[in-house]
Amino acid sequence: MTGPLLRIEGLTKRFHSGGGLFSRERAMIAVRDVSLEIARGEVLGVVGESGCGKSTLARLILRLIEATNGRIVFDGTELTALPASALRAMRKRMAMVFQDPYSSLDPRFTLARVLAEPFRVQSRAMPPDAVAAMLAAVGLPETLATSYPHQLSGGQRQRVGIARALALRPDFVVLDEPTASLDVSIQAQIIALLADLRDKMGLTYLFISHDLGLVRYFCDRIVVMYLGSVVEVLPDTKAAPRHPYTDALMRSGFAPDPARRREIAPLGGEIPSPFALPAGCAFTTRCAFASDRCRSERPVLSQDPAHPVACFHPL
Amino acid sequence: MSPLLELSRVSVAIGKVALLDRISLSVEPGRILGLVGESGSGKSLTAMAAIGLLPLIGGRVTEGEVRFAGRDIAAMSEAERRALRGRRIGFVTQNPMTALDPVQRIGGQVDIVSRMHLRLTKTAARARTLDLLTQLRIPDAAAVVDAYPHQLSGGMKQRIVIAMALAGEPELIIADEPTTALDVTVQAQIIQILGALVRDRGLALLLITHDMGVIAQICDRVAVLYCGRLAEEGPVGPIFAAPAHPYTAALIDCIPQEGTARGSLRGIPGAVPSALAFSTGCRFHPRCRRATGLCQDSAPPLLPRDAGSVACHHAGAAP
Numbered sequence: 222m223t224g225p226l227l228r229i230e231g232l233t234k235r236f237h238s239g240g241g242l243f244s245r246e247r248a249m250i251a252v253r254d255v256s257l258e259i260a261r262g263e264v265l266g267v268v269g270e271s272g273c274g275k276s277t278l279a280r281l282i283l284r285l286i287e288a289t290n291g292r293i294v295f296d297g298t299e300l301t302a303l304p305a306s307a308l309r310a311m312r313k314r315m316a317m318v319f320q321d322p323y324s325s326l327d328p329r330f331t332l333a334r335v336l337a338e339p340f341r342v343q344s345r346a347m348p349p350d351a352v353a354a355m356l357a358a359v360g361l362p363e364t365l366a367t368s369y370p371h372q373l374s375g376g377q378r379q380r381v382g383i384a385r386a387l388a389l390r391p392d393f394v395v396l397d398e399p400t401a402s403l404d405v406s407i408q409a410q411i412i413a414l415l416a417d418l419r420d421k422m423g424l425t426y427l428f429i430s431h432d433l434g435l436v437r438y439f440c441d442r443i444v445v446m447y448l449g450s451v452v453e454v455l456p457d458t459k460a461a462p463r464h465p466y467t468d469a470l471m472r473s474g475f476a477p478d479p480a481r482r483r484e485i486a487p488l489g490g491e492i493p494s495p496f497a498l499p500a501g502c503a504f505t506t507r508c509a510f511a512s513d514r515c516r517s518e519r520p521v522l523s524q525d526p527a528h529p530v531a532c533f534h535p536l
Numbered sequence: 537m538s539p540l541l542e543l544s545r546v547s548v549a550i551g552k553v554a555l556l557d558r559i560s561l562s563v564e565p566g567r568i569l570g571l572v573g574e575s576g577s578g579k580s581l582t583a584m585a586a587i588g589l590l591p592l593i594g595g596r597v598t599e600g601e602v603r604f605a606g607r608d609i610a611a612m613s614e615a616e617r618r619a620l621r622g623r624r625i626g627f628v629t630q631n632p633m634t635a636l637d638p639v640q641r642i643g644g645q646v647d648i649v650s651r652m653h654l655r656l657t658k659t660a661a662r663a664r665t666l667d668l669l670t671q672l673r674i675p676d677a678a679a680v681v682d683a684y685p686h687q688l689s690g691g692m693k694q695r696i697v698i699a700m701a702l703a704g705e706p707e708l709i710i711a712d713e714p715t716t717a718l719d720v721t722v723q724a725q726i727i728q729i730l731g732a733l734v735r736d737r738g739l740a741l742l743l744i745t746h747d748m749g750v751i752a753q754i755c756d757r758v759a760v761l762y763c764g765r766l767a768e769e770g771p772v773g774p775i776f777a778a779p780a781h782p783y784t785a786a787l788i789d790c791i792p793q794e795g796t797a798r799g800s801l802r803g804i805p806g807a808v809p810s811a812l813a814f815s816t817g818c819r820f821h822p823r824c825r826r827a828t829g830l831c832q833d834s835a836p837p838l839l840p841r842d843a844g845s846v847a848c849h850h851a852g853a854a855p
Contacts, residue, residue, distance in 0.1 A: 270719040271690070374807045375575075404574040404746055405790040409803030416799060431719055438792030438801065473724040475749035477791045479772045482753055487725040491675060491689065 224297070225258035226393060226425050227282070232256070232291035234277055238496075249495040251277040253449040255291075256522075259393075264419065264426040266440030268433050268470065272495065274449040275429045279395045282427065283315055284308060295393070313343055316386035320398035322378035326370040332356070332381055333366040339388040355384040359414060376407035380414065387418065395427045400435070412439055433467075434474045445470070448495060448503040451522055453530045460528060463535040466504050502532070510534045537564045538606070540708050540740045541586060541625075546600035548578075548585050548764075550593065553811050555581055556764045558600065558838075563708065563740040568731075570755035570772070571744045572787065576808040578764040579744045583710050586742065587625055588617045604708075623653040626701030630713035632693035635700075636685040642696055643681030649703035668699040672729055691722035698729065708740045709733070715750065727754055748788050752776055757844070760784045763808065763819035765835075770844015780846040783820050818849065826850045 234252040239245055252274045259265045267275045280286045282293055284300055293300040295311065303311060319325040326335055333352045340347040348354075353363040359380040370378055379399060386394055396415065400408035416439070419426060430436050436443055443455040445467045453464040462468040469488045488507050493499060501518050505511040514533055522531040539562035548556035556578050563569045571579050584590050586602055588609045602609045604625070609617060621627070629635045637645055646668065647661040656664060662681070669677035672695045685693055694714060701709055711730065715723035731754045734741050743755060751758050752772060759769040760783060768781040779785040786804045806823040809815070815822055821831040830849050838847040846852075 270721060376807055405748070406574055406787065406804035407807065409790040409801040410805070411803075413799070413802050433720070434792050437794075438796055438798065469721060473720040475724075475727075475747075475753040476793050477748040477752045477776065477788045478793075479752045479776050485724050485728040485731075485753075487728055488721045491692075 226261045226263075226296055227259040227427075228257075228292075228294040229282065230256050230292045230294075232278070232281055232293065233289050234274075234281055234286070235289045247496045250449050250498075251495070252281060252288075255446075255451055257444060257451070257454070259425055259427060261392075261425055262419075262423060263442065264428055264440045266436035266443040267427065267429045267446060268431065268436045268443060269446035270431060270492065272448070272492065273446040275446050276397055278446070279317070279397050279427060279429055283312070283317055283395060285317075309343070313389045314392045315395070316389070316391040316393070317395040317397060318379075318382050318386045318399045320401050322375060322382050322402070323370075325382055326378060328370055331367050331369055335370070335381060336366075336385055336388055339385060343389060345389070351388075355388060358387070358418070359384045374407075375403050376410060379403060379407075379411055383411075383414065383418070387422065387424075390422065391424070393425045393427070395429070397429045398431070399428075401431070408435070415439075432474075433470045448492070448498060450503065450531065451529075452504070452532065454522075454528070456528050461536075463528060463530040464504075464532045465508050465510055465534075465536065468536055469507075537566075539564050539603075540605055541742065542603045543582070543586060544601050544603075546582075546585055546602060547598045548581055548590060548595055549598050550595040554598070554764070555595070555811050556585065559585075559761070559764075559766055560600075560838075561759050561766075561769065563742050565707065565740050566734060566738040567757070568734055568741040568743055568755045570751040570758040571742060571761060572746060572748060572751055572758060573761035573767075574746060574787075574804075574808045576763075576810070577761045579746075579761055580712055581764075582761065583627075583712050583742065583744055586710060587621055587627065588612075589621075619653075622649060622706075623704040624707050626704060626706035626709045628694075628697055628701045628709060628711040628714045630716055632690065632697045632717070633685070635697045636693060638685055640684075641681065642683050642685065642688070646681075646696065646699050646703055649700050653704035664703065665699070668702055669696075672699055673725075674699075689722075690718055691725060694718060694722070694726055695729070698726070702733070706739070708742070710742045710744070712744045713746070714743070716745070716747075723750075730754065747791075748776075749791055760787070763814050764811065765819060766838055766845070766847060767820065768844065768846045768848075769838075770842060770846075774842055775844065778852070780841055780851040781848045782824050782826050782850070786823075818847075826853060 232252055232255045235248055235250050237246055237248050239247050255278060269275050281288050336352050336355050337347055352366050356363055356365060361380050400411050428440055437458045444451055445453040447466050453467050462471055493506050499505050502515045502520050505515045520531045520533050522529045542562040544560050545558040547558055559582055571582060573579050585597060590596055643665055646665040650656045650664050651661045666677050669680060674680055674695055715726050733739050755772050758772050758775055760767045762783050767783045790803055792801055804823055817833050818831040818836050821827040836847045836849045838845050
């Protein structure tokens with residue numbers, strides 16, 4: 222089948238806080254009018270700082286939380302309109318690997334039971350040697366099947382998280398900072414494993430990270446988010462940034478090479494509160510190029526399909 | 537210049553378990569020493585030993601000496617050691633959320649350091665706090681002193697913890713993974729601040745991290761730790777250009793850079809073992825590409841090499 226595997230249109234999520242006895246209700250927009258497509262077999266990266274809405278976006282796509290507005294179309298079926306029973310059937314084809322392997326595995330379950338859980342939830346019979354096969358696929362010995370999560374290292378636990386996500390042979394996997402709590406040595410192992418599995422199983426990934434260096438290494442295209450909005454889509458990993466925010470993110474990373482030390486020019490200013498965003502571009506408070514227009518008018522993502530950017534003064 | 541902090545062949549145990557094995561390092565005023573290694577390699581324990589806090593976690597120095605400004609800290613009274621910590625040695629912890637008291641306003645938490653250690657009056661301590669916060673580029677410091685920790689962002693909280701470490705006018709700062717919990721943009725700010733403190737005030741900095749990028753950016757020397765032993769130590773220039781120890785090389789190779797070919801990062805196979813299961817011989821040999829029978833049988837001694845030292849039977853051999 223042709224066409225994108227996943228298409229989202231105008232996805233928006235508004236959260237409310239307060240509104241009790243003692244505080245006035247306040248609203249924030251965690252994800253604002255996000256539209257994007259993911260092709261079959263693609264690894265799409267989503268990058269941004271804490272609070273930019275990248276994890277909310279992932280949860281919206283899997284309908285773990287409900288969108289305020291917008292459409293999600295997965296392989297031609299609109300998820301946003303699907304009743305619960307049909308959604309559950311659809312979920313077999315979508316999975317998620319969570320950031321923290323310490324809290325995403327039930328401490329009272331053996332690994333065999335952790336890996337049987339997806340079959341149980343979907344009321345599907347589990348093939349007899351499925352556990353051994355799943356463990357082998359993520360590079361773990363079969364003997365671990367009777368172990369509990371606390372007996373594993375962080376890297377092993379994340380391998381179990383990946384095995385569980387792939388148990389029902391999904392087409393699409395959301396990876397939400399899967400290596401953020403691991404050592405760099407283990408991070409590289411996990412990324413290599415994810416790349417191998419994608420090739421073997423024909424997977425499509427949405428890879429969420431705050432590490433632009435890692436995203437540029439692993440992903441085909443990169444969506445950059447700032448305070449709920451997409452500010453730029455890098456069409457490939459070598460594309461030069463056009464949004465000043467993407468540029469600042471790139472300049473924040475340090476190369477492991479003392480010969481390439483640089484003058485650190487940290488992003489000034491503070492991230493504005495999501496409850497009180499500036500009227501215009503949300504990045505104006507930290508941007509060296511901000512003009513009066515930026516402060517009063519919100520730039521929209523340019524429709525240039527080759528390299529969309531939401532900035533009045535792109536680089 | 538003579539070192540401010542010096543560890544000579546320090547071994548540490550908790551109960552019967554030996555955790556650090558003859559660690560030697562030194563930090564001079566105006567210099568930054570990076571201490572790097574995976575989780576479980578003994579970085580934080582080394583820091584605890586350096587400031588005499590091992591008893592807190594039931595540990596003790598079993599061999600060797602820790603000297604601060606030439607004095608053996610084991611020979612000091614507990615009162616003298618306490619006077620050292622906070623006053624002459626500032627400590628920055630990894631998680632600013634746990635280093636700050638959640639029910640006390642920021643100002644009071646920073647003030648207390650200079651009131652205790654420098655005997656400043658309330659008013660003088662507050663003036664000093666405001667001055668420090670401004671130097672650390674905390675916007676609107678006058679309002680921040682009245683805030684509670686939960687009202688601040690992670691990067692702001694980490695800067696408050698740095699302000700607390702600086703409040704006693706220390707000569708040495710020990711920073712244990714000060715940027716690990718932060719976004720890269722905030723990490724860049726904090727690293728710049730730490731670098732400027734060393735340059736402008738002549739502080740000595742012991743920076744613990746697992747990120748070779750951070751080490752390359754600001755450290756003068758680096759000590760690489762694996763399973764409680766030094767693998768390699770020396771100036772960052774030559775070590776990054778030609779790491780002699782395969783573990784150092786592997787740690788550098790884990791970080792994707794501009795131009796790293798897709799699929800080329802494989803990480804370091806296996807994982808750091810627990811202290812109860814350290815390997816015989818070279819402790820890194822089960823994960824090492826260069827390991828031979830010799831590595832299984834005998835632990836390589838730490839030998840001088842160029843301006844540093846390395847502990848590997850095959851030091852500098854082609855990978």
